[in-house]
Amino acid sequence: MSNNREPHVWHANIYSNGWRASKGGTAPVIEPATGECIGSIGIGSPEDIDDAASSAAEAQESWAAMPFDRRASILREAARLLKARSQEIDDWNVRECGSTRAKAEWERHAACEQLHMAAAMTMQPDGALYPSSVPGRMNLCRHVPVGTVGVIAPWNFPILLGMRSVAPALALGNAVILKPDPQSAVAGGLLLAQVFEEAGLPAGVLHVVPGGPATGDALVRHQKVGMISFTGSTAVGRAIGEVCGRMLKKVALELGGNNAIVVLDDADVEAATSSGAWGAFLHQGQICMQTGRHLVHRSIAQHYAARLAERARSLTVGNPFRANVHLGPLINEKQRDRIDAIVRTSADAGATILAGGRFDRLFYEPTVLASVTPDMAAFKEEIFGPVAPITIFESDEEAVELVNASEYGLAAAIHTRSMSRGLALSSRIRAGMVHINDQTVNNEFHVPFGGMGASGNGGRFGGPANVHEFTQTQWVSLTDNPIRYPF
Structure with a gap:
């Protein structure tokens, strides 16, 4: 040093x-x-x-x-x-x-x-x-x-x-x-x-x-x-x-936040999964604005999940002081055990682990969970770890309901090829910050920052x-x- x-x-x-x-x-x-x-x-x-x-x-x-x-x-x-x-x-x-x-x-x-x-x-x-x-x-x-x-x-x-x-x-x-x-x-x-x-x-x-x-x-x-x-x-x-x-x-x-990325049926899946991976895994997911819920239209959900899992498996986890890695360690064992309990509980309830779900000491692999439903811990709780739970929706109305089902209201993101469609949805989302065709972890020093509800x-x-x-x-x-x- x-x-x-x-x-x-x-x-x-x-x-x-x-x-x-x-x-x-x-x-x-x-x-x-x-x-x-x-x-x-x-x-x-x-x-x-x-x-x-x-x-x-x-x-x-x-x-x-x-x-x-x-x-x-x-x-x-x-x-x-x-x-x-x-x-x-x-x-x-x-x-x-x-x-x-x-x-x-x-x-x-x-x-x-x-x-x-x-x-x-x-x-x-x-x-x-x-x-x-x-x-x-x-x-x-x-x-x-x-x-x-x-x-x-x-x-x-x-x-x-x-x-x-x-x-x-x-x-x-x-x-x-x-x-x-x-x-x-x-x-x-x-x-x-x-x-x-x-x-x-x-x-x-x-x-x-x-x-x-x-x-x-x-x-x-x-x-x-x-x-x-x-x-x-x-x-x-x-x-x-x-x-x-x-x-x-x-x-x-x-x-805190339990922030959602909404991926509509007309979204660019490659761009959306890039935002989804960055928002979910940056700094081991230990960010209040972490993308903690991935809400994806049924027509593209399988494609999104497979590509997000590929991105997760390509990331390197290790000691950031000794090597050039994508993810470092979690802050302590209490955080690790809490994150792992959410993953295990959700998997036991029917979620599918597509990537990750394992750890070595404080190094937790970037994890993708598919088939997550609103009654599961991975949907309801703020994870604060490198976990990306995917939930399927059928319509724009259902997507808004799922976003607003959380007591938190910090940040959200919407992916769509139509800015007007995204802007219209943003006005119905209860969040202090909504980013269209981007991810949830955003900060600009001159722009008012803050949340609603429990955030x-x-x-x-x-x-x-x-x-x-x-x-x-x-x-x-x-x-x-x-x-x-x-x-």
Whole structure:
């Protein structure tokens, strides 16, 4: 693994007013591909969160008051440093998170885009003038910082999904406490802290405190944290939403998905199976936007299934740090066993395994299941693994019913030779994002991103949506002469 000027400054530490030992002890960094310990991180305690929240509250006012061009220059410098340290950051993403080299490179590049987008936000209009029925009054509505934003990031795309909230929150004048998952705390947190520190971010504005549920709960419940941005499972998101609701705290929840690709009878099967394979197997299927259900018209279902199985069997699974592979390891044994249980349960219920269905340690073969019905686990559950279940439909109406049968509503895809037909179907699908003649795993930094139903609370990340997500609106009215009232 490549070195930098301070290769071990984060070792067994957290980042909170500089690098220091945590009060919650340490945890090993385990490489999923080998099971080896490759480092140590600090685990934040509730006391660490309390210290961070107090420090962030103090630092936030001067950060928000800093001229916008200086805030922007720090974010741009962070983007430059992220690129300059690409080898080190990519290596950690590969080793710590099981990412392939190509996935790690793309994720880092996307995080740089997030930083540049956030830097540009600082110079955009931050309010609007409204007319008044009162003569001489001016009505100004402006966006003001929330204060301190708590960001709880997942392990699958830890750099991008952390930066997606951290960068715009900072740009808009907030302080941030980032809690990366312990399984991705180096790539998704501690290295990012080094980047921001070197970029000149003032002390106290950003804190990186890795930890598990107790750390996250302390962050969510802290009175000095004005907003929580959470990316993760629907079950945890519901619990966070309940706490924030009781506290009247702003919350953005980007949760799970059971995303469908709909392959209509006029689709290009070769293109559709390419999208289906990419959407199902990218990063071992460990993506909230993973193509978890393949809904295929009966007239082409056999062709689609056979070609998708061919694609699955052609993919190489192995250690991405040692070889050029298509799929790396799953993140842990618990995830592997859950995925395999869904495959076995569905096969026992009548699904046919056309490819895969086997694993070696944490390496799970890309799997294609045919004859999947809506009552099977492979249809109903979010798999979060490299499994492509195929379900047959007879009509466009049935396809829409099958897509909307899930409580989730994150992403969907439609393959058809008619854009108008695809657009018409998209308006009937309950999903925050629908991609016609593409796959479900899509992200563009400037486009609003988010889900419906059990996939989130309607919040959006990306471009102008970030302004509303990470600020509060304040109405200020002004008059030159005080108004005199009847009493």
